Amino acid sequence: IWEKGLVEAMNxxxxxxxxxxxxxxxxxxxxxxxxxxxxxxxxxxESTNLNRIQKQYVEIIKNSGNSLLxxxxxxxxxxxxxSGKIDIQPVPFDPVxxxxxxxxxxxxLAGKKKIKLELTYGEFEKTILEGDKGKIxxxxxxxxxxxxxxxPELGKVGxxxxxxxxxDFFHFLSFSVAxxxxxxAPEHLEHLTDPFYQVESSNTRTYQGTGLGLAIxxxxxxxxxxxxxxxxxxxxxxxxxxxxxxxxxxxxxxPQA
Ligand code: ADP
Numbered sequence: 001i002w003e004k005g006l007v008e009a010m011n012x013x014x015x016x017x018x019x020x021x022x023x024x025x026x027x028x029x030x031x032x033x034x035x036x037x038x039x040x041x042x043x044x045x046e047s048t049n050l051n052r053i054q055k056q057y058v059e060i061i062k063n064s065g066n067s068l069l070x071x072x073x074x075x076x077x078x079x080x081x082x083s084g085k086i087d088i089q090p091v092p093f094d095p096v097x098x099x100x101x102x103x104x105x106x107x108x109l110a111g112k113k114k115i116k117l118e119l120t121y122g123e124f125e126k127t128i129l130e131g132d133k134g135k136i137x138x139x140x141x142x143x144x145x146x147x148x149x150x151x152p153e154l155g156k157v158g159x160x161x162x163x164x165x166x167x168d169f170f171h172f173l174s175f176s177v178a179x180x181x182x183x184x185a186p187e188h189l190e191h192l193t194d195p196f197y198q199v200e201s202s203n204t205r206t207y208q209g210t211g212l213g214l215a216i217x218x219x220x221x222x223x224x225x226x227x228x229x230x231x232x233x234x235x236x237x238x239x240x241x242x243x244x245x246x247x248x249x250x251x252x253x254x255p256q257a
Pocket of ligand 1: 142146147148150179181182183184192197198199200208209210211212213214215238
């Protein structure tokens with residue numbers, strides 16, 4: 001009887017948790033649509049004849065809108081993962097081109113803080129892989145974005161990519177993102193991937209964010225057969241590493257044009 005009660009309680013808890021995730025996913029979706037509409041109009045407004053002060057105001061609205069949108073995106077992603085509604089969609093991709101694109105997206109942010117963003121990779125000449133490049137990029141953008149965010153001006157962020165065989169078909173595509181930033185104390189390390197966990201409490205916070213980024217990154221990496229590892233030293237910097245399983249596309253099997 002006791003065991004039956006326990007099973008029932010667990011089922012109820014499971015159902016409640018799923019209902020919560022569904023509610024969050026629906027709500028985020030409903031907020032995202034009008035928010036995109038607002039941001040579209042702000043873009044139009046920006047291109048009209050505005051004076052200096054008006055331009056500043058529009059810029060503030062735009063930044064706030066974009067922050068809100070990224071918070072909503074995080075909540076939506078996390079609730080989708082929690083309710084098992086996310087799946088891996090493998091497509092062929094060129095890892096070097098993809099990585100260069102992600103670096104390009106973040107080079108402006110690094111440039112603003114005069115941070116040197118350095119990219120290195122192993123042997124990748126004309127390698128085409130099959131994996132979920134969208135999700136790999138999402139994790140990378142998150143880790144490199146964090147590295148830039150938590151590194152003071154004139155610091156360094158290094159991104160490295162490697163490919164190692166698992167067997168005849170599969171490979172580990174591995175990345176490491178190393179920064180010369182503020183670092184993380186050992187007591188925080190094991191909690192970093194908990195949802196909403198942030199080292200700084202929200203009332204003293206200097207850095208923006210939801211605390212969902214690493215929770216999402218960890219789950220996505222695990223879905224792709226890998227692991228997220230973190231090493232860090234306060235005042236020296238951090239290294240975030242992850243690997244995902246990919247397939248190497250045999251180029252001889254691709255019909256030549
Ligand atoms: P967010 O960046 O939105 O706060 P994350 O889940 O991406 O959320 O990160 C959680 C917390 O981990 C951050 O608030 C920060 O305290 C810490 N953190 C993440 N990346 C770094 C880093 N590269 N250097 C120092 N601290 C970091």
